[in-house]
Amino acid sequence: MTNAFAPPDNPAPMIQIPGVRDRPVRLGVLISGGGTTLLNFLDQIHSGHLRAEVPLVIASQKSCRGVERARNAGLRCEVLRPRDFSGVEQFSSAVFNLLRESRIDLVTLAGFLSLLTIPDDFSGRVLNIHPSLIPAFCGHGFYGHHVHEAAIARGVKVSGCTVHFADNHYDHGPILLQQCVNVPDGATPDQLAALVFEQEKTAYPEAIRLWCSGRLRIEHGRTVLGELPQDV
């Protein structure tokens, strides 16, 4: 059995995700690049498909296009660069302090390339999207165009995207949702990226809606969509 396909280590006991049902969910969006996923969230919010607000964007690079886009949209965008901290713990601590101060309900990694250590109070409250069907083409080194280049090189006929709970490893936490795309013969990595991004545009908002529903729980490292808990 190859490690690449192993389930999450030491899966925690059952976690019920309380969700946010009575008001717009407060999203923290973490970016490292173009911010296209952030723009998609804003489109979904404006069109009424996603009941959310974005009180805080955090970018891990000063000059990325996403910073400009966030600020143009009137959002608060803070830049926190890992290189300015002495280690992952210190960087993560600063990131989560900002998120706490902004009373963020749910943290969405949106092309965020820096590893984070997730504190206990954010357990079950950080989502990531990965542009492949995990556990294929994921893990260290598989980000952005590297994912699609590897998929094209292997000649897969199906790829897709995965929204998962983030843990403290790359592309490793419980999977919330996956959507497939057919890979056309002769597609380039860029063409595949565009096809997968079309799926991402619906998958990530749908995952956020599921998270908000109060119906999700994590059992043995697996995500289950159940009924509403009885106390609500």
Add this chain to the structure above:
Amino acid sequence: MTNAFAPPDNPAPMIQIPGVRDRPVRLGVLISGGGTTLLNFLDQIHSGHLRAEVPLVIASQKSCRGVERARNAGLRCEVLRPRDFSGVEQFSSAVFNLLRESRIDLVTLAGFLSLLTIPDDFSGRVLNIHPSLIPAFCGHGFYGHHVHEAAIARGVKVSGCTVHFADNHYDHGPILLQQCVNVPDGATPDQLAALVFEQEKTAYPEAIRLWCSGRLRIEHGRTVLGELPQDV
């Protein structure tokens, strides 16, 4: 980059698959177990969905249920056990000699668990089906129920099946076709196996039809469905 996702080593130059268009394709079916894929082929042949005949079945175990089923269907079924040979080369040589004698066009591995060394004259003429979306949950140790147990343990929301050209590694050759299934919450490995097998029942015959069409070629280790070659 993890080895598990690597493309086939030293992909051969372009191979055009000539196919078989003017008569039923002569299938050799290699089994190790229950022979359910063989029965599916026979159903597809009898119902007119697959233009094929099965002049030879080879089983790698004497007492497997597939041997009984093949013989009950009136098929020639030979048992060749790896343990009766001094090595993979000798075993493979005996297998392909039988296939040659029966003038087999296309060899279909159908739950065949023994590694084979494919001789040059069978290059592009051996297909395998794997009950996951390669490169997920494949390679050494991932066969039968182990595949579905790993998929359920990882909590994937999508799995499927893959028909690929066999090379001399497990689950490693160029991919011909992949079909997805949604994994219901709470599904057991057996339930997932049943869902994936429903896809296999259409995927493998479809792959055989594509192989026969004369439109397939392998380029850089990837399968491409093109137009009919100009000389036909």
